[in-house]
Amino acid sequence: MNELKYQDFYDIVGKENGWDFSKLKCTSEGVKWNFYDEVMKKCKSSEILLDIGTGGGESVLKISSSVYFVVGIDISSGMMETAQSNLRKSNVSNVRFCQLDSDDLQFPVGFFDIVSCRHAPFNSIEISKVLKKDGIFLTQQVSEGDKLNLKTAFGRGQSFGEEDGTLKERYVQELKEAGFSNVQTFDENAFVYYERPEDLIFLLKHTPIIPRFGEEKQDLDILRSFIEKNSNSKGIYSNSKRFLIIATK
Numbered sequence: 001m002n003e004l005k006y007q008d009f010y011d012i013v014g015k016e017n018g019w020d021f022s023k024l025k026c027t028s029e030g031v032k033w034n035f036y037d038e039v040m041k042k043c044k045s046s047e048i049l050l051d052i053g054t055g056g057g058e059s060v061l062k063i064s065s066s067v068y069f070v071v072g073i074d075i076s077s078g079m080m081e082t083a084q085s086n087l088r089k090s091n092v093s094n095v096r097f098c099q100l101d102s103d104d105l106q107f108p109v110g111f112f113d114i115v116s117c118r119h120a121p122f123n124s125i126e127i128s129k130v131l132k133k134d135g136i137f138l139t140q141q142v143s144e145g146d147k148l149n150l151k152t153a154f155g156r157g158q159s160f161g162e163e164d165g166t167l168k169e170r171y172v173q174e175l176k177e178a179g180f181s182n183v184q185t186f187d188e189n190a191f192v193y194y195e196r197p198e199d200l201i202f203l204l205k206h207t208p209i210i211p212r213f214g215e216e217k218q219d220l221d222i223l224r225s226f227i228e229k230n231s232n233s234k235g236i237y238s239n240s241k242r243f244l245i246i247a248t249k
Contacts, residue, residue, distance in 0.1 A: 024202055025195035027234065032188045033244060035059075035140040039116045040066045042136050042246075047113035050130065052102050053120020057083035057095070064092050067114070071107075073100040074120075105130050114138070124171070124178035128249060135249045137180065141167060143241040145189070147209050150238050153226040154210050154219070168243045180247040188242045193235030197227055200236055 036059045043049060043066040051060045054072030056079055064070050072095065074080055083097040100106065102117075105126040115127050117139040127137050144159040144166060151157030159167070168185060175183050194200045201223070204213040213219060230237045 025199050027193050027195075028190045028240065029193075030188070030190040031240075032186065032190075035118050035138070035244070036063050036116075038244065038246070039063065039114070039138055042114055042138065043067045044113070048111065050105075050107070050112045050115045052115065052117040052122050052127075054083060054097065055079050057086050057097055059118070061086060061090050061092050061095060064095050068094065070095045071112075072097045073102070073105075075099065075101050102126065110135075124174040124180075128178040128180065131249050133249060137175070137245075137247045137249070139171070139245050140242055141171070141245075143168070143187070143189075143243055145239070146241040147238050148241075149230055150204075150209065150226065153229075154213075154222055157210050158208050164241075168245070171245060175245070175247045180249055182248040184246045186244040186246075188240070188244070190240045190242075192238050192240045193232075194238070195235050197223075197236070200227070 039049070040063050043063070045066070045068060047067050049060070049067045049070045051070060051072040052074075054060055054074050055076075057072050060070050060072050072083060074083065074097075077099055080097060080099045087095060087097060102121055103123045103126060105123075107130045109129055110132045111130050113132055113135050115131055115135070115137045117127075117137075119140065119142055122139060131137060142158065143164055144162045145164040146159075147157065151160040168187075172183050172185060194203070204210050204223075210219075227236055
């Protein structure tokens, strides 16, 4: 998904949902980590955290007590509306949100101790610029092999047809070229079982897994057939394939 489509999609989703999937009923097997738990492990109470692609801000609001201050940015105005609303409803005082492009991080050089980015585009050079020496960057991204049975059924989808591992290799190379000395990668391919058809439909409407889901005439017929073929006693099956990068400047 290119930057313009990414922004348009999340402008719509952000106003309605932010990045809150708490209503989604599903179970997972084989999960190796929780991204923001990994971020918290690297945080100190005296440090400043930048969260790129913060969405509705739900995640950073939950971990804000782990750091001195948090700045959450997102390119989507819809997401920012939700994030500001969530901030007003919270009792959190050390978080600020602003609409900003990750390709142009308008912060002082070496301002942040930690930078995090979950499922959003980032610019390695810009991150290196705003991160202190010995600072840490963590990102979790969606692998090309994610939701593979769904994308195969629809014949289209996010990174469908691309070789698995391509994005990870590109990001690792870019981070090294930007001056990160220690770049570690971790992979996860978990089983996910959606409890009801409504849960799967919610996911498809609020993420870009299947572009234009519901707009194609045959989409609901394809989904119905998919559910019949990929259901068992645990629910409707797919996979969640992710990779984690932890890089030190």
